[in-house]
Amino acid sequence: MHKKSQQFLFWTLQIVGWGIPSLLNGYGKYLSNSDRLTKKYIIIETLLFFILGVFWSTIFRNYIKSFLQSLNTLKKESRKVIIAYFTTSTSYAVSLIGLSYVAYNLVHQKGLDAKNHIMTVSTFLNIFLFILFWALFYISIKTIVNSEKRRVEYLKLQSSLKDSQLNTLKGQINPHFMFNSLNNIRGLMLEDVEKARDMITRLSELLRYSLSKSSDSTIKVKDELEMVHNYIELSYIQFEDRLTYIENLDQDLLNQEIPPMIIQMLIENAIKHGISQQKKGGVVQLDISEEDKNLCIKVANTGQIEKGKSSTKIGLKNISDRLQILYGNNASFNLNETEDQVIAHIKLPL
Template sequence: MTSFVKKYRWSISFWVVQLMSWGGLVFIAYAFTPDMDGYKSSKVFSYGLVSTFLIGIVSTSLLRSYLKGIVNFEAFEKKQIVKILLGVACASLLYFALSYGFGYCVGKYSEEDVKVPEMYKNFGIGLMIVNSFITIFGWTIFYLSVKVAAKLNANRVERAELNATLRQAQLNTLKGQINPHFMFNSLNNIRGLMLEDVEKSRDMLTKLSEMLRYSLTKNNVNAINLEEELDMVDNYIALSKIQFEERLEFVKHIDKTTLDIKIPPMIIQLLVENAAKHGIANLKSGGIIKLTTEKSSDNLIIKVINTGKLMIVKGSTQLGLKNIRQRLRLLYGSNASFTINEIDGEVVATIKIPLS
């Protein structure tokens, strides 16, 4: 249906341009023809203009049908040039033959006594053929130029749509790469907690269900308020403390002016999860995870800092870190950045997101 609509629109556009171009040519011929001995005001001259318009429409429309069948813009070859020139030659001869034939008939059978200026009497058959070829060749160049421009524009739109679809598919795939082991570990930890504190275990189940709902409902969006993400981080920390107990301390320093800023969902949670899994979990005495947000110039700065050393475990896929980098690149291009460094016995992960 879409292809039919596009084809229909292109057909209408062609006929509009066709009528306007030949109409314009006839107008120019009328405007610049010298009125010698009343020739310009004669019926013969008027017939000539009308015939030029109609013959031009017929010959170039037939040429267009021919070109549509032999020109392939997807795989253009040199032999197509020969075919195009052959079509132009045939259309030029048709244009000349019809024009000459019409002119001959008008001159022979017209009852109007018209004095044809000498400049037109000397316009021989050879010059008429050359003029016909130049006219048709010029029309062909214009037609092919419009077709090429339309094709390039269609390709540009198609590439843009394809890139947008690909970007969305990549984002959805990345969102689906959230580590599921945390969910299973949380369920096991809550099951153990039930033997000690039933009320707390119920509260933890509620937080876990909220996290699951959050990950499912936000899978189709690319941005949420920072405040909403922080609520899920709090739930994550609460569930993690069942496992780490007193070994995990969590500190937040949140600039209130950043709470309404849009960020990719689950991106802070990934940082906090990475800090807990690869930082605090490896320390016998535990450590601190600090989360800070602030505005700096035209950017939102998010930092997750944890006690420990930056170690790349052998065989690790670093899926979480790759996930963050790819999502930022897909959403913001080079305007966003993600770095992770070890500074004075702490691992500092920093995300910079443009505010506009």
């Protein structure tokens, strides 16, 4: 809540909070006017009740505002609050009674009788109750506002940290991908210029895509598949008939949003750590389907999980971390080995 909004809320509550009891007090005296008080005096006393209530409660508020930030602060500074409460209540009561005496003498041209002195004691006690209720109400509102402010600041901090983490994780993707692609180009330059030229074209498309989507937290499945197809074409040039790529896609899911480069990283991992390790090559299969209101992405490749390979763990941890940041516990990522196949399985909420 902005400072101007807080000020507006405070003064609105002050005017309404003191205006209502002041009017009720004046109207009650007017109806039960056994002391034959004039309307002029009743109006003056009502205004004094209101003005002094606003004045002394504002001073009380300005004092405790300097150290009251939360319930924990209230516990630590309870002595200060109690002293401020009694000081404010006494000051309010004394000033109201004193000025009422003066107003009564001026309006009625006589002093207060014994009955009015008894009423003075009652007024004194009532004012202590009024200030007590005001203090409890203000401290409650203040605590709620501060708690909400801290909650908003915490959420902003968490959002900022998540954005920072995602940018860091995205930054891990592009250098790794570029390194592999440039190595492939270097190897082909002396063997087949046309293939190298084709690879450069594919690489430029991939880099253009990567740069244009680097600021996006999610992209459509069909856009991600464009990148995957370019990567596969680059891989075909390197592996030739050692690589077989199969797709099984639910066409209704192509417009669904997913984190960028998630599928590409799975395909890259399957080729680099699976197919490239097989003398006869193997198969990489991509399945995208819907299962229990989840978008399921499954990449299976020929091979086994390489034990102790840090590069594999870094890439897969990257995927796991990004899913955790974006979806929390609503998404899952599993890597399993069955016979001669490694299966990476991602589930995202639809």
